[in-house]
Amino acid sequence: xxxxxxxxxxxxxxxxxxxxxxxxxxxxxxxxxxxxxxxxxxxxxxxxxxxxxxxxxxxxxxxxxxxxxxxxxxxxxxxxxxxxxxxxxxxxxxxxxxxxxxxxxxxx
Amino acid sequence: xxxxxxxxxxxxxxxxxxxxxxxxxxxxxxxxxxxxxxxxxxxxxxxxxxxxxxxxxxxxxxxxxxxxxxxxxxxxxxxxxxxxxxxxxxxxxxxxxxxxxxxxxxxxxxxxxxxxxxxxxxxxxxxxxxxxxxxxxxxxxxxxxxxxxxxxxxxxxxxxxxxxxxxxxxxxxxxxxxxxxxxxxxxxxxxxxxxxxxxxxxxxxxxxxxxxxxxxxxxxxxxxxxxxxxxxxxxxx
Numbered sequence: 001x002x003x004x005x006x007x008x009x010x011x012x013x014x015x016x017x018x019x020x021x022x023x024x025x026x027x028x029x030x031x032x033x034x035x036x037x038x039x040x041x042x043x044x045x046x047x048x049x050x051x052x053x054x055x056x057x058x059x060x061x062x063x064x065x066x067x068x069x070x071x072x073x074x075x076x077x078x079x080x081x082x083x084x085x086x087x088x089x090x091x092x093x094x095x096x097x098x099x100x101x102x103x104x105x106x107x108x
Numbered sequence: 109x110x111x112x113x114x115x116x117x118x119x120x121x122x123x124x125x126x127x128x129x130x131x132x133x134x135x136x137x138x139x140x141x142x143x144x145x146x147x148x149x150x151x152x153x154x155x156x157x158x159x160x161x162x163x164x165x166x167x168x169x170x171x172x173x174x175x176x177x178x179x180x181x182x183x184x185x186x187x188x189x190x191x192x193x194x195x196x197x198x199x200x201x202x203x204x205x206x207x208x209x210x211x212x213x214x215x216x217x218x219x220x221x222x223x224x225x226x227x228x229x230x231x232x233x234x235x236x237x238x239x240x241x242x243x244x245x246x247x248x249x250x251x252x253x254x255x256x257x258x259x260x261x262x263x264x265x266x267x268x269x270x271x272x273x274x275x276x277x278x279x280x281x282x283x284x285x286x287x288x289x290x291x292x293x294x295x296x297x298x299x300x301x302x303x304x305x306x307x308x309x310x311x312x313x314x315x316x317x318x319x320x321x322x323x324x325x326x327x328x329x330x331x332x333x334x335x336x337x338x339x340x341x342x343x344x345x
Contacts, residue, residue, distance in 0.1 A: 007208050007210075011123060011126060011211065018126065021122065025118050025122055028118075029118055029119055051163070051165055054163050055163075057187045058117060058119065058120065061207060061208050
């Protein structure tokens with residue numbers, strides 16, 4: 001379950017500026033979405049938590065993580081039904097994504 | 109072809125913006141992070157296409173489609189594969205793109221919309237040609253009575269709030285309608301909208317002075333933006 005920049009690089013078509021711009025926004029939005037997801041879950045606001053899982057799912061797919069996408073989709077469905085059995089796996093996925101994004105310098 | 113993007117995620121908006129910039133003849137007018145702002149915009153502006161996210165907090169893409177009386181063509185964008193069947197229940201939905209959207213898939217969707225719009229324009233042009241040659245009479249509803257007006261007798265039509273006034277030489281009919289609606293019913297010639305509040309019958313013009321037209325005793329203003337088109341339509345010596 002390793003993230004990659006294949007899709008973003010394809011989209012950027014060689015433009016480093018565009019690539020950095022997308023990555024900056026992904027980093028910023030993902031950070032906010034993760035913290036909003038955790039906050040909603042802690043408050044018991046499942047509907048909102050599901051909404052943020054959905055948003056995060058897009059970032060998972062942007063980073064080319066097919067297994068991660070399947071996991072997030074399943075977690076989203078189960079959470080909607082009230083089960084957080086996959087929370088641990090999902091948190092691991094979030095950690096992998098944030099570590100990967102933090103390792104990229106977008107201020108070139 | 110003009111379009112707008114509605115998506116609550118900035119990442120999606122940036123990506124779609126980039127994909128739009130690569131399509132010839134596609135003019136991205138604006139982007140919106142929620143449907144409400146987009147509705148306000150669409151109340152005042154027309155677009156050919158909306159790139160619409162389904163999942164948005166409070167007001168989903170499907171809610172948004174249902175609020176539009178005459179929706180333009182819509183291409184849905186979503187991270188879910190499960191809404192395709194529901195999506196195509198809406199006549200205005202032309203395609204359904206699952207994120208992350210590739211350049212090739214986006215281009216294919218846009219081609220589909222473009223082809224549809226071009227065909228529709230040809231059809232409506234043909235329809236207009238057919239109807240304008242035959243539609244000489246217009247029926248208006250006043251106090252539950254349908255009154256027939258020969259369009260040749262109309263001097264001008266003036267908008268006044270929620271009403272329009274249809275002026276002939278001997279009568280003024282006040283009808284609850286808009287200039288836009290009546291212009292669709294009038295023959296293309298000899299009627300021309302010279303101002304946001306006036307449509308005139310060009311064959312009834314007595315004279316044009318500065319930025320005004322005289323038709324019988326009515327002085328009608330000409331918009332700056334309409335003046336040159338009006339001049340082209342007149343048989344100038």
